[in-house]
Amino acid sequence: MSVExxxxxxxxxxxxxxxxxxxxxxxxxxxxKGMAGVGATMCNCDINxxxxxxxxxxxIQGGGKxxxxxxxxxxxxxxxxxxxxxxxDYGKIDVLINCAGINKREGFLDVEEETFDRIxxxxxxxxxxxxxxxxxxxxxxxxxxxINMGSHxxxxxLGGVSIYGASKSGIAAFTRAMAIEWAKYNxxxxxxCPGHILTPLTxxxxxxxxxxxxxxxxxxxxxxxxxxxxxxxTILLASDASSYITGVNHHVDGGCLAGGTPWDYDTKW
Numbered sequence: 001m002s003v004e005x006x007x008x009x010x011x012x013x014x015x016x017x018x019x020x021x022x023x024x025x026x027x028x029x030x031x032x033k034g035m036a037g038v039g040a041t042m043c044n045c046d047i048n049x050x051x052x053x054x055x056x057x058x059x060i061q062g063g064g065k066x067x068x069x070x071x072x073x074x075x076x077x078x079x080x081x082x083x084x085x086x087x088x089d090y091g092k093i094d095v096l097i098n099c100a101g102i103n104k105r106e107g108f109l110d111v112e113e114e115t116f117d118r119i120x121x122x123x124x125x126x127x128x129x130x131x132x133x134x135x136x137x138x139x140x141x142x143x144x145x146x147i148n149m150g151s152h153x154x155x156x157x158l159g160g161v162s163i164y165g166a167s168k169s170g171i172a173a174f175t176r177a178m179a180i181e182w183a184k185y186n187x188x189x190x191x192x193c194p195g196h197i198l199t200p201l202t203x204x205x206x207x208x209x210x211x212x213x214x215x216x217x218x219x220x221x222x223x224x225x226x227x228x229x230x231x232x233x234t235i236l237l238a239s240d241a242s243s244y245i246t247g248v249n250h251h252v253d254g255g256c257l258a259g260g261t262p263w264d265y266d267t268k269w
Contacts, residue, residue, distance in 0.1 A: 010241040014039030017090045018238065019083075019134065021073060021126075022100030024048035026199030027149070027227045029055055031097065034231030035238065036064030043086050043093075045071035046100070073100050073126030083133040092141055095238045096134045098127040098171075099149045103201075105160040116163050123167035127174060135182065144187040147237050148175050152195045152253055168193075172249050179247030188246035190237045195253025198224035220255025220262075 018035055022028040023044035029051075036042045036059045044052050044066060052068035059066035069085060072078040086093060101123045104115055127148060138144030153165035154172045171191060178189035196215050198206060206212045206224055216222045230252055236242050237250070251257050 011235055011239045012039050013095075013235065013238055015041075016094040016238065017041045017043060017086070017092055018095040018097060019043045019045060019086060019093050020097045020099060021045050021071060021130065022149075023055060023068075024051035025099070026201065027194070027197065027230060028099045030227035030231060031099065031234050032066070033059060033062070033064075034228065035235060036066055037062070038235055040095070040238070041065040041067075041090065043067055043069055043090070045069045045082055047072050071100075073130055074121045076129055079126075079130050079133050083130070083137070087137055093134050093137055094141075094143065095145045095147065096131065096138075097147045097149070097234070097238075098130065100126060101149060101164075101167075103161060103164040107160055108162040111163055119163045120167055123164070124170045124174075127171060131174075131178065135178075135187065138187050139182070139185045142186050144182075144185070145238050145242070146175075146178055146187065146189040147234060148172075148189065148191045150175075150191040150193040150249060152193055152251070152256060154191075154193050154249060155251075155257060175249070176247050183246060188237075188242070190242070190246060191249045192230060192233060192237070193249050193251045193253070194225065194230055195219065195251065195256045196224050197227060197230070199227060216261070218256055218260035219253070220258060220260055222261060223254065225252065225254055 013035055018040045020028060020032055023032050024046035032042050032044050032055055044055055046052055049070060056066045056068045069082045071082040102119060148171050150171050151168040153161055153168050157165050175189050175191040233250055233252055
């Protein structure tokens with residue numbers, strides 16, 4: 001058998017229907033294009049209709065399969081309508097990627113209750129409600145892969161991200177619960193924890209006079225990651241190549257968790 005066929009058998013997403021939230025964001029867009037490129041039928045969901053339409057157009061022009069759906073993850077009626085429409089259109093949802101999320105950087109004592117509720121409602125409650133709506137359809141098919149988007153803040157914090165970090169730590173806990181409760185239905189759940197990724201929203205941090213250097217010192221590769229560098233792991237977890245992987249936090253962080261840039265040490269290299 002050829003290398004091409006072996007790779008296709010392992011990692012192809014042909015025939016798989018993927019529901020992706022936060023598809024209009026920097027990471028979501030990269031995931032949508034990357035997964036469509038290996039055969040996935042993408043159901044791209046977000047509140048940014050204009051950006052979704054452009055994303056659909058780009059994927060279809062590239063030979064992929066893509067449809068867009070209006071979804072507000074804080075609205076249960078919107079969630080149910082979106083899921084029902086996708087099931088009506090495709091008859092199933094093989095992969096659910098919970099990627100929608102927001103952040104607001106401010107000190108713990110500065111956070112207003114309204115901000116707390118908004119971050120938690122989008123980042124954590126939205127995942128809870130959407131997954132509840134999708135999984136019964138996966139149980140019916142006895143198949144599914146759930147990929148939740150966590151964060152480096154699951155294990156390490158930065159100043160000013162207390163509520164965001166708490167919401168993402170909750171995602172990690174949700175992932176473990178999903179994995180153990182639904183394994184009997186052949187449904188897997190994993191969490192991708194991106195490190196410090198360069199997106200339009202984080203550019204201001206990387207260009208900051210002190211924060212950019214602070215981050216580089218804590219990353220072994222001394223650079224931000226790109227959204228496209230999350231695609232490979234996402235394809236793995238969505239594909240049958242990861243059939244025995246569930247309940248795990250997968251860190252994609254350029255060596256941040258490993259220890260970052262080492263101190264000076266004696267070496268001939």
